[in-house]
Structure formats: C-alpha cells, structure tokens
Amino acid sequence: MPWLSKARVESYDILRVFIDSNNSVNVICKDAFVQMNMQGYHLEAVKTALFGFGGHVVYLEGEIVLPLTLGSQDLKKTVMTSFTVVDSPSSYNIILGKPTMNELRDVASTYHQKIKFSVGARVGEVRGDQPSSRKCYVEAVRVDQSKTRREGEKESKGISPLISEHQLNIPPGSHPVKQKKRHFGPEKDKVLKSTGKWKMCVDFRDLNKACPKDH
Template identity: 70%
Template sequence: MGLIKMISGGSTDGDSNRARKSRSRKDCMEVEGARRNEVVISFGSEDLKGINLPHNDALIIQARISNYDILRVFIDSGSSVNVIFKDVFVKMDLQSYQLEAVETALFGFTGHVVYLEGEIVLSLTLGSQDLKKTVMISVIVVDSPSSYNIIIERSAMNELRVVASTYHQKIKFPMGARVGEVRGDRPSSRKCYVEAVRADQSKTRKEGKKAKNDEGGRVVEKGEELAGISPLISEHHLNILPGSHPVKPKKRHFGPEKDKVIDEQVRDLLKAGHIREIQFHTWLSNVVLVPKFIEKWRM
C-alpha cells in the first residue's frame, strides 16, 4: 500500500499486422455480444454541484493502480495507449525485468518519436467502497517529463464501460443496476496545466538563447558539422510514404578495414550527440561507405 502524489508521456493493438487483425476480430465479436440490459448512464444538474462554470479543465482523477493510490491520472479519450511515466514506475517498486519489449514507437508527446521502455500489465481500479470496478490493463512505460502520473486511454475506458464528461468533471460506469462514479480533481488539473505551460516557456527560452549563441557561426565538433545547432535554426525530417512497411535488412560485414572506419565514425556521431542507441527499432538500414578523394572513407 502506498500513495504517489505527483512526478518530482506503441500501440495497444499490437506490434504486427497479425496482432492488429486479431484485435479487430475480437472487437467485432464483443460488439455482437454487447450487454443490452445495462443501466442507463446520464449526467444532470446534480453532477455540477460544487463546480464553478464556465471552465475548461482537463479530466484528472485519482485511481488505484496495483495497490497504489495514484493522483494525477489523466483520462484521455484521444490516446491509443495507457501510459505510465518512468518516475512513477520506479516509485511503485516495479522493475525493468518485468517489462515486455515494445517495437512500435509512440508519437505525440513533443511532436517527435518517443521510444518506449517497455510494456507491463497492471490492475486498474475505479470507484470506492462497494461501487468499485477493476480490470487488468497493458501500460506503456515512457521516460519523459510530464505533469501527469498516468494516462488512461480509450480502450481501457471502453473495457470498464466508462462514460466521461469533462464538463461535469466526472466519470461514471455501470455496476449491474447501479452506477459507480469518480469525480475529477480540479485543483490537480489546474496545477498540471500551469506546470505544462511553465515547462514549455522554459524550453522555448532555452532554445531561443541557444539559437542566439549559435547565430555567429556553425559549431564543429570532432569533424562533425552542425553539432549543437538548435532545431529553431535547422531541423531535418525524413519523409516516408504513407502505408510504407518497416524494412529491416540483414546486417552486412564490410571487412576489417571498413568495419574499423564505421566503428570510429559511429563513436564520433554518438559523442557529438547526432545519434543515439535504441533497443527496439522499427526501421533498420546498413551504412554506406563512399571513398573520399583524400584516400579516406565517408559514411
């Protein structure tokens, strides 16, 4: 038992086309067998008691995740994955060896790809006293700063048959002939918003300051051009045709001389900060060595 107050960001459908098709077939069967006699869930004026209108607060609740009462749980119907941030993962005494590998990258935290620590199955409990509901959910662990502790996505909400209303700052779910509910934590919602705005402003100031420092000329480090240049000045994107499937050619060996050159240049790129190692890559390509006129190789 414990309480986590705050932090001091793949696809739940699977990492392959086969897994996604299987999930789709399962969803169709579940729709065919949907319960027809469940209690009707509605929201009315009584649900607005204690709420000052108008407001634009996000729906942030408290939930029990594997015997921990977690605050700052963001109900996000637009998310396709359940997310737990690494700081919380560590505070819950969960271990890296419990994680399953995830190859599908995550998008949407900063506009860039977020590579994942792994996936773990945890229990999620909503409600209190005799109106509690528990399900097991797959959660992606993300090493990224966030004002939230956990993000709950739409499939978990659907499994719990949750109906959410940001206007009423409440979620409701059927419990036989009764209705369970959880009210939103508006103070936490506003704190999360303020923290996110401050973090964005701080990041913008730092990038602007760095951009001014770099305007005097480009930085060269270990023979590698553009080291330390802010994305505000120059940023490269690799455009991929929609519908393209990931490609992973087999690793090639170039011979002792070329392998040594590749190793040295990769180390230089790592040291300069242009590249970083990832464990579960979706795309993979062999390097190409091109002879230079000074009897050296360019990778």
C-alpha cells in the same frame, strides 16, 4: 477530459490521473513507476516511439500489464490494463487512454469533471479534482515551453535513425572511385548559363553502377 483525484494501480493509490479518450495507449510515467517499486514485474520491450506529448517524440521504456481499479467502496471496477512506461517530464503520473475507456465503457464529462461506468446493474463514478487539474495544466504548459526552448537552442538536423534511416544499396566488394577532373573543351568553356554563372557537370555513372535500383 477530467483529471481524476486518484486511481488504484496494483496496490498503489496514484494521484494526478488524466483521462484522454484520444490517446491510443495507456501511459504511466517512469518516475511514478519507479516509486511503485514493482519488483517481480517484468517490462516487455517496445521498439516503437510514441508521438504526441506536445509534438515531441517519446521513446518507451517498455510495457506492463497491471490491475487498474476506479471507484470506491462497493461501486468500484477493476480491469487488467496494459501500460506503456515512458521517461518524459510531465505533470501527470498516468494517462488512461482509449483502450481502458472502452474496457470500462465509461462516460466522461469535462464540464462535470467526472467519469461514470457500469458496475453490474449499478453506476460507479470517479470525480475530478479541479485544483489539481488547474495546477497540472499550468505545469504541463511550463514543461512543454521549457522543452521547446531547449530544443530550439540546440542545433537540430536530420531525423533520428530510430524513426527512419536511409542506406545506399551498395553490393559487397564495391570500392570508392576517384575520377580525374574533366573539361568541356575550349568552345563549351565559353558558354555560360542564363544567370551568367559557369556550368558544372558531375559524372555519377560509376556511382549508379555501384547502386542498383531497389524497387
């Protein structure tokens, strides 16, 4: 999809705008949002995480509804747009996703680097910026590679509790149980596994009693 030369959000002209019809949300970068100095606007809290962005999980700062204007002069269109504010290094300032594209009823062309949309009985359009598009693409690849290297250098174990968390269903009042070491007996002690290693048995009966099934 094309990179637009600019779009107007509220009373600000925003450069580096990316059209992504596969994206399920409209995104505005936190750095751009801070520079807009949107005093008087309140971010609605968002508890979910956003997946994508080079396969990474991005945690959200919040959501905000702002007027978005595309086009120029008398061939422009304004729609109220819900933006998700994300704090993540990027080469864009905003991404316009499927919700806004449906609202505009636009037709996008990667080849012609432009989008067209109806303005009453007429047709408005916004052209892409090819030099900025190439520059942003190179920067996006660089940022993604750098982030991948950083994540590869640090130890990454398990899943963030913000995504999924497991807990043992233990009734209140349960206490840790320490069992004494048991032996199989002289005859069974002589029996080895087929691999030649010793057998070991762990008794989980007390643990199972303290963890009733939760269907």
